[in-house]
Amino acid sequence: MNVDDVVAEKIAAARARIEANRKRRAELAAARKRGLAARHAQKLRNLSVRTTDGSPVTTDDGSTTTEEN
Secondary structure: OOHHHHHHHHHHHHHHHHHHHHHHHHHHHHHHHHHHHHHHHHHHHHOOOEOOOOOEOEOOOOOEOOOOO
16 A cells, blocks of 8 residues: 555545535534424414404404413
8 A cells, every 4th residue: 555545545534524524514404494493483373463452362263362472
């Protein structure tokens, strides 16, 4: 095994590490994006609509919102 082979192996290993890191970062970013979207959706579900005097708003089906902001 000569020096050129050793250098070629080190370069190949470095490229593999770079690609693995790139893939890991992309997977984490996708998971973070899904989590953030879920968090925002839950926050919207938790919000309730109230009138300016604080009374709950009646919905189309006759029910009222009872949750507080």
